[in-house]
Amino acid sequence: MYRESFTIPCSIIRGGTSKGVFFLENAVPPEGELRDKVLLSALGSPDARQIDGLGGANSLTSKVCIIGPSNRDDADVDYTYGQVSLDKSMIDWEGNCGNLISGVGVFAISNNLLKPVEPMTTVRIYNTNSNKIIHVTYPVKDGLALSEGEYSIPGVPGTGAKLKVEFFDPSGSLTKKLLPTGNTKDLIDLGDKGKFTVSIVDAGNPVVFLNAKSLGLIGTELPMEIENFKGKLELLEEIRSVCAELIGIVSDKSLALSKSPAYPKICFVTDSKDYVNSNGDIIKKEDVDLVARMASLQKMHKTFAVTGAICTGAASKIKGTVVNDIISKRAMASDTLILGQPYGPMEVTIEMADGIILKEGIFRTARKILDGNVYIPYSKVK
Amino acid sequence: MYMTKYPCVYMRGGTSKAIIFHKKDLPKDRSLWKSIFLKVMGTPDVKQIDGMGGTVSSTSKIAVISPSEKENVDVDYEFFQVDIVIPRVDTSANCGNISSAVGPFAIDEGLVKAVEPITIVRVLNTNTNKIIEEHVRVENGKAMVYGDEIIKGVPGTGSRIDMYFENPGGAVTGKLFPTGNKKDIFDIEDYGKIEVTVIDCANPVVFIKADDLSIKGTELVELNNNKKVMEHIERIRCMVAEKVGFVKQWQDARTQSTSVPKVSIISKPQNYIDMDGNEVKENCMDICCRAISVGSVHKAYPMTVAIATGAAVRLNGTIVNELINQLEGKDIIRIGHSSGVTNVDIKMKDSEIIKGGVTRTARRIMEGYIYIRD
Numbered sequence: 001m002y003r004e005s006f007t008i009p010c011s012i013i014r015g016g017t018s019k020g021v022f023f024l025e026n027a028v029p030p031e032g033e034l035r036d037k038v039l040l041s042a043l044g045s046p047d048a049r050q051i052d053g054l055g056g057a058n059s060l061t062s063k064v065c066i067i068g069p070s071n072r073d074d075a076d077v078d079y080t081y082g083q084v085s086l087d088k089s090m091i092d093w094e095g096n097c098g099n100l101i102s103g104v105g106v107f108a109i110s111n112n113l114l115k116p117v118e119p120m121t122t123v124r125i126y127n128t129n130s131n132k133i134i135h136v137t138y139p140v141k142d143g144l145a146l147s148e149g150e151y152s153i154p155g156v157p158g159t160g161a162k163l164k165v166e167f168f169d170p171s172g173s174l175t176k177k178l179l180p181t182g183n184t185k186d187l188i189d190l191g192d193k194g195k196f197t198v199s200i201v202d203a204g205n206p207v208v209f210l211n212a213k214s215l216g217l218i219g220t221e222l223p224m225e226i227e228n229f230k231g232k233l234e235l236l237e238e239i240r241s242v243c244a245e246l247i248g249i250v251s252d253k254s255l256a257l258s259k260s261p262a263y264p265k266i267c268f269v270t271d272s273k274d275y276v277n278s279n280g281d282i283i284k285k286e287d288v289d290l291v292a293r294m295a296s297l298q299k300m301h302k303t304f305a306v307t308g309a310i311c312t313g314a315a316s317k318i319k320g321t322v323v324n325d326i327i328s329k330r331a332m333a334s335d336t337l338i339l340g341q342p343y344g345p346m347e348v349t350i351e352m353a354d355g356i357i358l359k360e361g362i363f364r365t366a367r368k369i370l371d372g373n374v375y376i377p378y379s380k381v382k
Numbered sequence: 383m384y385m386t387k388y389p390c391v392y393m394r395g396g397t398s399k400a401i402i403f404h405k406k407d408l409p410k411d412r413s414l415w416k417s418i419f420l421k422v423m424g425t426p427d428v429k430q431i432d433g434m435g436g437t438v439s440s441t442s443k444i445a446v447i448s449p450s451e452k453e454n455v456d457v458d459y460e461f462f463q464v465d466i467v468i469p470r471v472d473t474s475a476n477c478g479n480i481s482s483a484v485g486p487f488a489i490d491e492g493l494v495k496a497v498e499p500i501t502i503v504r505v506l507n508t509n510t511n512k513i514i515e516e517h518v519r520v521e522n523g524k525a526m527v528y529g530d531e532i533i534k535g536v537p538g539t540g541s542r543i544d545m546y547f548e549n550p551g552g553a554v555t556g557k558l559f560p561t562g563n564k565k566d567i568f569d570i571e572d573y574g575k576i577e578v579t580v581i582d583c584a585n586p587v588v589f590i591k592a593d594d595l596s597i598k599g600t601e602l603v604e605l606n607n608n609k610k611v612m613e614h615i616e617r618i619r620c621m622v623a624e625k626v627g628f629v630k631q632w633q634d635a636r637t638q639s640t641s642v643p644k645v646s647i648i649s650k651p652q653n654y655i656d657m658d659g660n661e662v663k664e665n666c667m668d669i670c671c672r673a674i675s676v677g678s679v680h681k682a683y684p685m686t687v688a689i690a691t692g693a694a695v696r697l698n699g700t701i702v703n704e705l706i707n708q709l710e711g712k713d714i715i716r717i718g719h720s721s722g723v724t725n726v727d728i729k730m731k732d733s734e735i736i737k738g739g740v741t742r743t744a745r746r747i748m749e750g751y752i753y754i755r756d
Contacts, residue, residue: 004527010748014432044747047537049440052394052745056436060429147385148755157427158755278428302429368385370392370434372750377527 007373008042011110012054015103016364017155017303017343019061021054021374022107025068025078034381036091039064039082041380048087054374055084059297062086065100069113074133075126076114079104083262083297094174094249095205095263096130098306102163102364105136109145110368116140130173130205135166136364147367154277154343155303160365167360170203170310174263178203178357180247184320188242193235199321200243203357204310206264208243209322212293219270219291222278222342223300226293236295240266257298265308267294271326278302278342288340289316289331290323304341310360313337313348317357387751388418391491395483396685396742397535398440401752402487405448405458415462416471419444421754423464430466434752442466445480449493455506455513456494459484476507478584478685482543482742485516486525490746496523510553515737517544531743534682534721540743546727550584550689550738554642558735560586560626564699568621573614579700580622583693584738585686586643588622589702590615592672599649599670602657602720606678615674619645644687645674648702657681657721667718669695669706683719689738691717692726697733 011022021042029035040046043062044053055062066080081100082091105123109116114123122137138145139161149161171178180202188196199209212219215235217226226232241256249260269292272285294301294308301308315323316337331337335352338345349361391402401422408415420426423442424433435442444462452458461480463472485503488494494503498520505514519526519541529541551558560582569575579589592599595611606612616636622643623635648671651664664670673680673687680687692715694702709715717724727739 003522004524005746012434017429017431019431049397049535050436051397051399051441051536052538053747054392056430057441058429058437060431061436144384155429156431157424158432367432367755368753369432370390370748370750370752372748374748375527375746377745379528 005375005377007375008038009372010042010374011107011371012369013100013103013106013366014156014369015101015366016099016153016306017060018063018097018099019056019369020063020065020097020100020103022065022067022103024111025066028066037381038376039091040084040089041376042374043084045084046087046089050086055086057086059083059299060302063097063100064091065104065107067104067107067111067113070126072126074124076124077104077108077126078128079125080128085261092260092262093129094260096127096132096173096307098165098204098310098362099364101125101127101134101306102136102165102366105138106145106147106366106368109138109140109143116143116145121145132170132173133168135168137164147365149365151363151365153363153365154341154346156365160367163364163366165306165362165364167204167310169358170314170360171357172202173204174206174249175202175247178314179318180206184318185322186246188239190238190242193238196239197322198239198243199315199323200247200264201311201315201318201321203314203360204307205305206247206249207308207311208240208264208266209315210239210266210268211322211326212268212270215268217268219268219293220273220275221293223293223302226300233295233298233300236266237298240264261297265294265296265305267292267308267312269312269323269326272328272340275340277344283340283344287338288345289328289338290326291340293342303343304339304346306362306364309339309346309348309362312339313350313360314357317350317352385753385755387753390750390752391487391746392434392748393483393487393744393746394536395481395744396479396533398443398477398479399436399747400443400445400480400483401434402445402447402483404491405446408446418754419462419464419471420469422752425464426467426469428467435464435466437466439463439466440479443477443480445484447484447487447493450506452506454504456504457484457488458506458508460508473509476509476512478740479742481505481507481514482516482545483744485518485543486744486746489518489520489525496520512550512553513548515546515548527745529743531741533743536743540745542741543744544727544739544741546729546737546739547584547689548737550693551735552582553584554586555582555626558582561622564697565701566625568618570614570617570621573617576618577701578618578622579694579702580626580643581690581694581697581700583735584689586626587687587690588619588643588645589694589700590618590645590647591701591705592647592649595647597647598652599647599672600652600654601672601679603679603681605672612677615645615647616677619643640676644684646687646691647672647674648705650705651718654718660722662718662722666716666723668709668716669702670718672720680720682721683717683724685740688717688724688726688740691715692728692738693735696728696730
């Protein structure tokens with residue numbers, strides 16, 4: 001019988017401050033053009049409003065995750081992450097999403113990809129994008145990961161079960177090196193627009209760090225305000241493009257926007273200050289070790305990427321980076337870093353030995369929102 | 383301890399998306415619905431990150447469908463607009479776009495018998511107590527997805543759904559001509575006298591001639607910057623709001639009656655470039671219109687205003703009919719607006735508007751279970 005559409009089982013899961021559509025590896029075509037077409041159609045891209053698909057018309061909610069059993073001894077499941085462009089027929093498979101990692105176990109356990117044990121199950125995840133191992137620990141009852149709990153993360157209303165997310169050997173996720181240029185600081189010369197001191201660090205994901213002052217900002221501005229300053233987003237993108245070329249992600253800076261819009265990410269920091277968060281509440285200087293804002297996909301990130309936080313944690317431990325320059329005395333002497341993001345404090349733990357980062361950790365909550373079958377018209381995958 | 387789950391379907395209807403429930407799957411106690419619907423969308427939260435909401439009003443919508451017990455009606459449909467930052471669910475109005483998803487939903491879920499090639503689904507919208515008749519293309523027992531109908535704001539094409547809003551007259555005020563007249567003259571301080579027509583058909587709309595505002599009528603959003611004209615339009619709208627009884631004093635309409643009445647600025651067919659940069663030719667339209675919605679130029683043309691416009695074109699004695707007078711007996715009225723041309727199908731009997739028709743497309747995006755925190 002002729003049919004116009006086919007269906008694919010999937011789940012919509014919130015992981016941290018992101019929402020993604022999760023698929024089983026064997027439910028979608030193998031890596032390649034067909035798989036991308038199917039996933040673009042599922043999310044309703046290209047279309048800035050994603051009105052005909054599951055996407056939420058925002059970079060935080062235009063994400064896909066592909067999960068399958070792992071062949072590796074050190075992992076239970078393989079996790080491949082794709083950032084789906086809103087207005088282009090493109091999925092960026094380069095980076096990892098640290099927020100959605102917290103949803104991987106929810107999906108894996110409910111799809112019987114591993115045998116959960118009560119009361120706590122650690123799911124060992126191999127992220128294929130960054131070639132890294134991440135562990136997430138879930139409270140389990142009656143064979144299901146529980147989502148209810150008392151833990152709250154900035155940027156998500158309400159509370160949920162506290163999930164520990166541990167990134168092993170996070171250095172060099174994309175470039176193989178913790179300091180991809182070999183330097184703790186590099187000077188980016190944009191001619192008339194000025195010279196900018198950056199630190200490029202790759203842990204979790206590659207991130208370009210600047211001091212907010214060098215951009216003419218205080219550093220505590222909220223994402224919306226920054227986007228309203230004329231030319232700031234463009235300036236950030238220009239710096240990011242030059243850095244993308246510098247670390248070899250693209251062969252020329254003019255290709256950064258089209259070939260690698262998501263990585264490196266770019267972040268600016270300032271020393272701890274009181275600020276008003278996106279809910280209108282005051283965050284106290286004493287409660288954070290620095291204030292940080294991040295741009296992602298040519299817009300300001302409404303919260304903060306987990307992998308960006310992991311990278312900020314790493315940068316804070318490297319003497320001479322723009323991050324290390326401004327962190328609080330408390331953080332200098334501690335194995336934790338509390339960064340003040342637009343919604344409030346976010347804590348990262350950094351475990352080091354002999355100057356090498358062994359492991360970084362963060363806490364998240366995750367929840368399944370919807371599961372079922374998504375409809376894909378055949379016309380979209382021809 | 384565990385989340386509760388409810389079966390649902392996620393659909394696009396026109397340029398909106400909604401979660402659609404069978405009424406039988408929801409708790410019998412309706413007082414529980416509000417809290418469930420807020421959680422479904424992830425409200426209150428500007429990011430709606432913990433629910434299905436898409437952070438704008440057109441993607442923060444819920445519909446509840448059940449087989450109807452009324453004669454000559456297939457399904458009852460109630461619409462819920464879920465706010466984003468405020469924990470509020472509004473049931474005062476219907477959504478024309480989501481209405482177009484109800485027919486395909488009813489067919490695909492087996493609430494009406496699928497008839498090929500076209501299944502007629504009679505829907506009672508319980509928010510407005512109005513009947514909508516939907517003509518849905520069907521193949522192999524399911525609502526068709528493919529077709530060549532283009533909807534502004536939706537990429538690609540889809541199978542057309544013809545929707546007829548029955549007896550649309552007096553939807554809000556109970557009267558087709560809420561002022562009692564086919565034409566009214568208002569004397570606006572600082573601006574002078576102006577002639578308008580006020581019609582309540584699907585929604586109350588004030589029609590004003592572009593000439594009388596000393597504008598061309600083909601302006602796009604740049605008209606928002608013309609403070610003098612925008613203030614003139616708002617003053618006229620406020621005077622009408624007072625006259626038809628929405629507010630006691632016209633000044634109050636600025637804050638207390640911002641969404642009704644709506645305003646349409648009319649002119650004869652003209653060539654212009656639309657918002658997407660496409661050329662719109664005068665011979666593609668019967669009338670040139672610009673809708674003003676909540677103080678600014680609408681980027682397209684609201685469906686309810688389109689129905690009122692079609693009705694006004696066809697009703698003798700309105701300023702709209704007098705401007706466009708060569709359409710005697712024609713049902714399909716082509717309206718040129720900010721983002722293209724929209725057709726409305728106005729069926730009349732004697733001088734009564736019996737149906738106002740518009741065309742949309744809809745698509746089932748996903749089906750499954752939604753999980754709700756307790």
